[in-house]
Amino acid sequence: EPEVTQTPSHQVTQMGQEVILRCVPISNHLYFYWYRQILGQKVEFLVSFYNNEISEKSEIFDDQFSVERPDGSNFTLKIRSTKLEDSAMYFCASSAWTGSGYTFGSGTRLTVV
Amino acid sequence: AQKVTQAQTEISVVEKEDVTLDCVYETRDTTYYLFWYKQPPSGELVFLIRRNSFDEQNEISGRYSWNFQKSTSSFNFTITASQVVDSAVYFCALSEPTSGSRLTFGEGTQLTVNP
Numbered sequence: 001e002p003e004v005t006q007t008p009s010h011q012v013t014q015m016g017q018e019v020i021l022r023c024v025p026i027s028n029h030l031y032f033y034w035y036r037q038i039l040g041q042k043v044e045f046l047v048s049f050y051n052n053e054i055s056e057k058s059e060i061f062d063d064q065f066s067v068e069r070p071d072g073s074n075f076t077l078k079i080r081s082t083k084l085e086d087s088a089m090y091f092c093a094s095s096a097w098t099g100s101g102y103t104f105g106s107g108t109r110l111t112v113v
Numbered sequence: 114a115q116k117v118t119q120a121q122t123e124i125s126v127v128e129k130e131d132v133t134l135d136c137v138y139e140t141r142d143t144t145y146y147l148f149w150y151k152q153p154p155s156g157e158l159v160f161l162i163r164r165n166s167f168d169e170q171n172e173i174s175g176r177y178s179w180n181f182q183k184s185t186s187s188f189n190f191t192i193t194a195s196q197v198v199d200s201a202v203y204f205c206a207l208s209e210p211t212s213g214s215r216l217t218f219g220e221g222t223q224l225t226v227n228p
Binding site (some may be wrong): 044 | 146154163206210214220
């Protein structure tokens, strides 16, 4: 069964450093997403991406965040200058169309120290 | 604006008991989709079911069943004869394709099944 792949599974970074989280969505999916889950809390939407541009973003997705699909297969989330409160599990997801099943990756646990 | 409420923060049952997890949603759209995901201790999100707003038939899959009632805006999930492996956090989620593509999650219900 096709799956969404995320790397790395864990990342520890120092406050103020830039991090890039990587995802390979399912190949025939058109919509790509990033979600965040702070430990013990609910899963929160960050951004959706369609046709090589951001289609929707939440208030969490400020200027420190950016997304890119650099080569037609990878989908990345960059945090420019990490803060302690960016520590969370970050999930990538993809879907064939809006409302179809969303397939989630296994997540990247980001720890900012 | 879309909203999902899972009022039960934690539920604890003994193995073989039946348990129902509640989900109430708010939406202004007539077309929407409802989901349930399981998050085991390992952390990944496991898809359980997707239901569109035009299909109110209840669904059963093995020990799992779902009761969708538009009249009360609820999409409840029942596990029959619970097992220890069912212990996880369960999230209900909503998407409104005509308003955007995001999934809005509820707060989740931590289910603990004790032997």
